Amino acid sequence: MQDAIKNGLEEEGILPGPLKLRRKASPYFVKAKNYSGTLKEKTLIFSYALAVGEENAAGGKIVTAPTCGSCGTMPAMLKRMYDSFDFSDHKIYRALATAGLIGNLVKTNASISGAKVGCQGEIGTACAMASAAATQLLGGTPLQIEYAAEMGIEHHLGLTCDPIMGLVQVPCIERNAFAAERALNTATFSLLSDGQHLVSFDKIVKTMKQTGHDIPSIYKETSEGGMAFFYGKKEQKSDTTS
Numbered sequence: 208m209q210d211a212i213k214n215g216l217e218e219e220g221i222l223p224g225p226l227k228l229r230r231k232a233s234p235y236f237v238k239a240k241n242y243s244g245t246l247k248e249k250t251l252i253f254s255y256a257l258a259v260g261e262e263n264a265a266g267g268k269i270v271t272a273p274t275c276g277s278c279g280t281m282p283a284m285l286k287r288m289y290d291s292f293d294f295s296d297h298k299i300y301r302a303l304a305t306a307g308l309i310g311n312l313v314k315t316n317a318s319i320s321g322a323k324v325g326c327q328g329e330i331g332t333a334c335a336m337a338s339a340a341a342t343q344l345l346g347g348t349p350l351q352i353e354y355a356a357e358m359g360i361e362h363h364l365g366l367t368c369d370p371i372m373g374l375v376q377v378p379c380i381e382r383n384a385f386a387a388e389r390a391l392n393t394a395t396f397s398l399l400s401d402g403q404h405l406v407s408f409d410k411i412v413k414t415m416k417q418t419g420h421d422i423p424s425i426y427k428e429t430s431e432g433g434m435a436f437f438y439g440k441k442e443q444k445s446d447t448t449s
């Protein structure tokens with residue numbers, strides 16, 4: 208994960224593919240250095256998540272967490288926490304184990320596949336994993352950790368998978384940046400509480416599975432609906448024929 212961030216921050220220019228998408232991680236990271244306070248923290252976490260997402264989009268080496276498309280959320284959150292609080296490697300490993308447990312619960316009881324349940328299963332799960340890990344690192348109780356993980360999925364419910372031209376670039380790369388930032392927010396939110404909450408993590412996983420079942424198939428990695436429709440081949444075809 209650290210290598211993916213490092214490599215992604217080094218690279219500049221255009222990502223492979225017809226979208227000609229310009230990499231953002233490196234310039235964002237440079238800008239972060241001129242900022243201070245909250246703006247700096249936000250820009251740093253965005254740049255880390257973008258770096259890993261761009262590495263994935265460019266065919267670089269990443270760690271699936273839980274998938275390739277959602278590979279930037281966990282590393283960005285962990286790097287931000289590691290740098291800010293100087294956590295030991297041992298604490299980071301324990302947080303990774305908690306994140307892995309959350310990811311496996313979703314994989315076992317629902318799905319982490321965009322093709323099966325939409326992006327809520329990929330970015331939503333990544334956010335839940337990062338939320339749980341961040342809350343644990345910040346001293347949360349098991350109940351607060353579970354609450355944060357639950358929010359990570361709850362607030363991504365219904366998120367569709369509609370990558371433009373079938374490339375894991377738009378909206379995928381930026382979604383990682385927002386999910387990493389959201390994971391810090393869910394951690395803060397749960398730590399403010401006593402951990403009591405209405406909807407359990409198990410219930411939200413079941414809800415996500417059912418929601419994924421109910422989402423029309425065009426929003427499940429077919430690149431036939433949503434942004435892929437309005438920015439992809441279909442729209443170009445209909446423009447040509449109209």
Ligand code: SF4
Pocket residue numbers: 276277320321322325326327329330367368369370375376378379382428
């Ligand atoms: S939009 Fe689809 S391909 Fe992109 S990260 Fe989400 S689930 Fe993965």
